Amino acid sequence: MRVTIRGWGLLVVAAVLLGVGFRFGYPELAALGGAGLAAFAAAVVFVAWRPRLAVQRAAEPDRVTRGEASHLRLRIGNASRLFGASVVARDRVGPLGGRRATTPVPLVRLRPGRATDVSYEVPTARRGVVEAGPLEITRRDPLGLVGVVRRYGSTVRVWVRPRVHLIAAVPVGLSRSMDGRVERVPHGSITFAALREYVVGDDLRRVHWRTSARVGELMVRENVDTSLPRIVVLLDDRAGAHGRDAAGESTFEAACEAAASILVAAVQADVHVELALVSGVATGGGGASGLAALGPMLDLLAEAVLAGDAGGRDAEALKEIVQGLRLRRLGDTLIVLTGPPDDEEMGLVASLKGAYPSIIVGVFGAVESGLGAVAGLLVVGATDGADFAAAWDGVRAW
CATH class of the missing domain: 3.40.50.410 (von Willebrand factor, type A domain)
Structure with a gap:
């Protein structure tokens, strides 16, 4: 919760009026000071109420090439059955681990038990991982004395991949497979490449027992066809x-x-x-x-x-x-x-x-x-x- 400059000003004036009124016997001034404090207390109560909002978000698509379009879709629902919610919403969007900017979310007054759908475009001009969320809801009292920012929902990420330029061919190595295609799972040859954990279906003859005894788990030899x-x-x-x-x-x-x-x-x-x-x-x-x-x-x-x-x-x-x-x-x-x-x-x-x-x-x-x-x-x-x-x-x- 944050007190605005107007709120601090009201508190100072109200305190001065109360002090002067009681000290010098001016009930009118004391009444004005009390009204100011009452208005501030009402503002605190007003913003202390937390709207029951349910926020769902999804990026469509969540993996794009640099410069391609990606949209973030938000579904914001008011879970309360009695009270509506008048709020100002902003979403935090930016590179993962970097400084993120706030994007205004056009949110109309949420009626009780209703939901609204909004969307905006994710910035994809630069390669990287863009993180969006959580949704920031700002709530202020009508007099602008006190404000509070609350966060709703989780985050979602969009992978912005590098541009791909078509190239004609790639090196094919020393030789191709005899059937003209490359085997997709080149296991089973006599060339040792590495050790890995055993998975169901592996040939037990490829278990490396000495390493398995040392690490406490079955380890198998990974062979490739060079x-x-x-x-x-x-x-x-x-x-x-x-x-x-x-x-x-x-x-x-x-x-x-x-x-x-x-x-x-x-x-x-x-x-x-x-x-x-x-x-x-x-x-x-x-x-x-x-x-x-x-x-x-x-x-x-x-x-x-x-x-x-x-x-x-x-x-x-x-x-x-x-x-x-x-x-x-x-x-x-x-x-x-x-x-x-x-x-x-x-x-x-x-x-x-x-x-x-x-x-x-x-x-x-x-x-x-x-x-x-x-x-x-x-x-x-x-x-x-x-x-x-x-x-x-x-x-x-x-």
Whole structure:
């Protein structure tokens, strides 16, 4: 509850009138002071009443590409059977974890037991996760002495994914499957990849008993067929690795658009693809395939934010992820997407050529657009996502 300036003024004047009236024997002044205090008390009682509102919200759709339309629909009902509610409503909308603005919600007087539906457009001009809610209801007394803001309902999130630019083809690895398609679940071959928890249906012959005894749970060996095409997209999310383009936007946005374009093209070509961030977050679709595998990776791109200090490139983070990629070979084609190139870091990426026969580096910013070679790597230079797609299609064959 918040007392307005008018309310504080009334309290001060009422107190002065009461004091003067009783001190000097002026009953009229004392009556005016008492009336002022009574008006303030009535205002407090008026705003203390809490409307019984039920708020339901839904975003349609809750996952969009940057710039696409998304609407938030609110259903606000007055659960009281006796009293109507005259309120001013605002919804809090903005990026997750950032500063959120308030959006006015056109709300008419709510009759007892009735509900009203309102909607407004969610801002999708920038990539990220937009959070809306809870609904803020402001209630003031008729004299404007006291006001209170209450929150109703939960929050809802809208994933604004990067733009996708169509590209013609993706690397197909060292060889394709014999039947011309890529197996969607490449288990059962003789190449060890990792250990994971046992799930119902796993072959008990693949249980790793020594590890199971140590951790207390059944662990099975995860094997993959390294002859199948497998792409790993490494997105550089270090703040120091990115700069600003001509429009003043971070080159990280262009890198996210390039990553989304590659992921979509790979899924359409039935090529297994995984997404990893230099900060350590990674996803391969959670074991799903096709469009089901694509969704979690695009969500990760929507959630990705720059990490670290913009004043330094944080070389240790890159060294750590490179070491992890070397120890756990995830595929045969590695695609690194970063900001303006750095010779030392290019050499560090080139050290992975023994584990990844094909390495492609996409660099963004004030660079020369097109294809080039640095430290034995194929480098695709671009100013933005659309420029990257055009340069990518300039590769004659994968």
